[in-house]
Amino acid sequence: MTADRETDGPPDAALVAAYRKGDERAAAVLVRRHLAAVGRYLYSCGAERSDVEDLVQETFFRAFRKVDGWRGDASFRSWLFTIAGNLLKDDYRKRRARPTIPLEDREVPDRADPEGDLAAREAERRVREGLGRLPRLQREVFLLRAQQGLEYDDIAAALGTTPGAARVHYHHAVKRLKELVR
Amino acid sequence: MTSCEGLIDRMPAVARGAGRWSPEEEAHLAECADCRVEWELVSAAARLGTDLEPALDAHHVSQRVLGRLRDARARDRERRRGWTLVGLAAAAAVLLAVWTGRPARPAGTGSGAAAGPAEVGQVSIPLPELDSLGAPQLEAVLDSLDATFAASPTNTGPAGLGDLDPFELQQILDSLEA
Numbered sequence: 001m002t003a004d005r006e007t008d009g010p011p012d013a014a015l016v017a018a019y020r021k022g023d024e025r026a027a028a029v030l031v032r033r034h035l036a037a038v039g040r041y042l043y044s045c046g047a048e049r050s051d052v053e054d055l056v057q058e059t060f061f062r063a064f065r066k067v068d069g070w071r072g073d074a075s076f077r078s079w080l081f082t083i084a085g086n087l088l089k090d091d092y093r094k095r096r097a098r099p100t101i102p103l104e105d106r107e108v109p110d111r112a113d114p115e116g117d118l119a120a121r122e123a124e125r126r127v128r129e130g131l132g133r134l135p136r137l138q139r140e141v142f143l144l145r146a147q148q149g150l151e152y153d154d155i156a157a158a159l160g161t162t163p164g165a166a167r168v169h170y171h172h173a174v175k176r177l178k179e180l181v182r
Numbered sequence: 183m184t185s186c187e188g189l190i191d192r193m194p195a196v197a198r199g200a201g202r203w204s205p206e207e208e209a210h211l212a213e214c215a216d217c218r219v220e221w222e223l224v225s226a227a228a229r230l231g232t233d234l235e236p237a238l239d240a241h242h243v244s245q246r247v248l249g250r251l252r253d254a255r256a257r258d259r260e261r262r263r264g265w266t267l268v269g270l271a272a273a274a275a276v277l278l279a280v281w282t283g284r285p286a287r288p289a290g291t292g293s294g295a296a297a298g299p300a301e302v303g304q305v306s307i308p309l310p311e312l313d314s315l316g317a318p319q320l321e322a323v324l325d326s327l328d329a330t331f332a333a334s335p336t337n338t339g340p341a342g343l344g345d346l347d348p349f350e351l352q353q354i355l356d357s358l359e360a
Contacts, residue, residue, distance in 0.1 A: 060243065
């Protein structure tokens with residue numbers, strides 16, 4: 001996975017403060033730090049591959065336009081996910097349900113094995129299709145937890161719910177995905 | 183003994199490469215089909231979109247975003263300037279309406295310094311002695327005043343009356359009343 005957290009360089013809060021004072025380089029660092037995570041999140045939420053870059057741009061544009069709205073209650077990345085999710089919200093309403101493809105039972109894939117790699121890609125495709133069938137909140141909670149590794153507190157802050165409710169949504173999402181992907 | 187719940191809580195971290203399964207956990211995964219299916223879901227979700235990362239050019243995206251932000255700020259400034267002009271125009275219109283629609287100042291209430299020539303000309307001085315005169319008699323008064331001014335050596339207009347003493351003035355008034 002990508003090492004795209006605040007592992008090096010100033011923390012997000014300091015960069016946001018610098019950007020608020022007019023330092024555009026701080027904004028560029030924030031983009032570089034969170035670009036991949038936001039792109040993967042948008043794609044996993046159902047965005048077309050060809051649209052991802054434009055949607056990422058729009059997400060960052062909206063974030064910096066309303067940067068005063070980020071008060072640091074949740075992480076900056078969580079806040080970006082909130083914006084990205086809202087960006088896609090209208091698309092979900094228009095999106096038609098996609099047919100699911102039944103999955104057979106299989107072992108955990110070995111990435112060094114070409115056949116295992118192929119199976120892993122197939123599993124990703126099916127998971128993505130399954131995600132497209134989930135209610136929006138379940139999908140977002142599942143991705144923020146499973147893909148982005150956020151804790152339930154952060155997920156709750158990003159999605160405007162409680163940590164307990166986020167945990168329940170996660171378990172519902174897993175249960176439904178198991179049915180859809182099998 | 184590894185529980186399903188403990189294993190499930192650790193799945194995102196292991197799937198993202200932030201941790202590794204212990205031998206006990208691996209043994210649990212091998213035995214528990216339910217956990218194994220969930221692990222497949224979580225690990226597949228963690229890999230979703232990783233192939234997109236090389237295609238996302240951070241420099242390009244940040245330049246585009248910053249360019250759009252500059253444009254947006256310029257538009258905001260223009261919009262604010264436009265609203266300022268609209269506000270000033272509205273204020274000017276209100277001031278104009280107030281100025282042109284104000285009531286006329288009552289005669290004699292203006293200060294001498296502020297009063298203009300037109301206002302001076304409009305001041306009426308009550309002269310009850312003239313009220314009973316007809317038009318021809320008033321005309322005669324004006325003619326006599328003109329003749330007096332013309333005969334005055336200084337010829338300074340109405341100030342010429344200042345040369346008459348009270349007795350002469352009374353005579354003029356008496357002749358007019360007669």
